[in-house]
Amino acid sequence: MxxxxxxxxxxxxxxxxxxxxxxxxxxxxxxxxxxxxxxxxxxxxxxxxxxxxxxxxxxxxxxxxxxxxxxxxxxxxxxxxxxxxxxxxxxxxxxxxxxxxxxxxxxxxxxxxxxxxxxxxxxxxxxxxxxxxxxxxxxxxxxxQKKQFVSERIVLDARNTGIRKDASPERRAQIEKLNAILATITPQDVYTLKPFTIPVDSKRITSGFGDRRVFEYTDKKTSTSLHYGIDYGVSTGTPVHSCAEGKVVLAENRISTGWSVVIEHLPGLYSLYYHMDSLNVQEGQYVKQGEKLGLSGATGLATGPHLHWEIRLNMEAVNPEFFLKEFSF
Known part of the structure; x- marks a missing residue:
């Protein structure tokens, strides 16, 4: 040797x-x-x-x-x-x-x-x-424990500036629908206790969970926000899989997040998949861990092809990587 x-x-x-x-x-x-x-x-x-x-x-x-x-x-x-x-x-x-x-x-x-x-x-x-x-x-x-989060500045083009500033009744209705779903806690809905898996066959992360973001619009004005999930830099058409067993509670095209899927896994625990190019599932469908949900894309507010993967617990965004472990013991 x-x-x-x-x-x-x-x-x-x-x-x-x-x-x-x-x-x-x-x-x-x-x-x-x-x-x-x-x-x-x-x-x-x-x-x-x-x-x-x-x-x-x-x-x-x-x-x-x-x-x-x-x-x-x-x-x-x-x-x-x-x-x-x-x-x-x-x-x-x-x-x-x-x-x-x-x-x-x-x-x-x-x-x-x-x-x-x-x-x-x-x-x-x-x-x-x-x-x-x-x-x-x-x-x-x-x-x-202490943790430092990344800060990033994102310059938006005219299309994404329009999406970010969209205050239409349609967008408000989409936000209210999603919030109502994420606020739902049904004690009987226990679909899995197993560790989650990454939804794409790539570990190339382009934006991490909790990143502090500054969006710059075409008029040079800015706004700040947190990044609620993990972005995986994958090309359009990459298969997206369910991170865990559960029930599809949302599958639709949204103004800000494009083609989107939300899956319920435990009472108050949901996974979200944004900016997809196409969907293979529909609301009410039960999926297994690793089951194909659709293909990744760049729909909605996106500066390039990627998959945004998000986890919500009792409505609040939490680090998806936490659930790759034996979180339920």
Missing amino acids: NRRFFLRFIICFVCIILYAAAQVFAVEMIHFQEQTYSGSVTYNETAQPGDAVFVRLSLKFTGAVRKETLKNPAAVLQLFKGKEQAASAQFFFTNPQNRSAKTADMLAGIPLSTWLSGEETYSLKVIISTENAQKKEIMLPFSI
């Missing part, structure tokens, strides 16, 4: 180790015991701004327990910034159609704003309620 080959081998090996490390969380599991049930919580104890925090709650009821207690366990996840509650989410059953008689397995997730500071103090609280037992509160240590 010559020296050059050996160095290449070492570099590749290190890259593989670093990539594998990036795909796992710092996972914490806490066990507890009550009079009528025992359980555990599993969660990612650290995250970055723009990520999410997910908590899996497992309960096992013991002894003589009334049927009402088994039917109606409920739990809430709360995020605290210092002593102030910053966000909350209701737990949902991971197997709502086939629940065990004396166990309950639940999951909840909270999106973390890209504006959160790694210098603040954070914590989580899980509140468990059952019919005949006092509420159980579990405090969980949690921290947010």
Whole structure:
């Protein structure tokens, strides 16, 4: 083995180790015991701004327990910034159609704003309620790491300037329709608990999640915004695949995002695919992970061919790369 080959081998090996490390969380599991049930919580104890925090709650009821207690366990996840509650989410059953008689397995997730500071103090609280037992509160240590986001300036031509400034009733109606979909949380809609996959056969990212953008119009005026997803630089006609199993809840041509697809995966968790050239799916259709949704393009507000991939949790945009890991434990 010559020296050059050996160095290449070492570099590749290190890259593989670093990539594998990036795909796992710092996972914490806490066990507890009550009079009528025992359980555990599993969660990612650290995250970055723009990520999410997910908590899996497992309960096992013991002894003589009334049927009402088994039917109606409920739990809430709360995020605290210092002593102030910053966000909350209701737990949902991971197997709502086939629940065990004396166990309950639940999951909840909270999106973390890209504006959160790694210098603040954070914590989580899980509140468990059952019919005949006092509420159980579990405090969980949690921290947010520092992260720097990229800033970019995008010069728009006349067509894209017009789209960006479009205030027509049609565009407003499209925005309201999408917001209504993303605000929908249906506890029974549990389609997958598996890690997501990248929707195109390319890892060439042209714009990252959370980029701070300044748009310059043809009249030299500007506006600012955040980039809510990841842009993959792929040519028009590249197959686009579903990142996970779910239900297509939107498939249409929109003014700002062109041919677009939205898929529901979990209660309040959706994936979005923008600027496509054509679609292979329709609203109401169930898709498997990796199923073809259509072809990439440059429709809507786009400066060139690409796929914009976005994830929304409880309406808020979160980093899609977070869901490439075992986020549901």
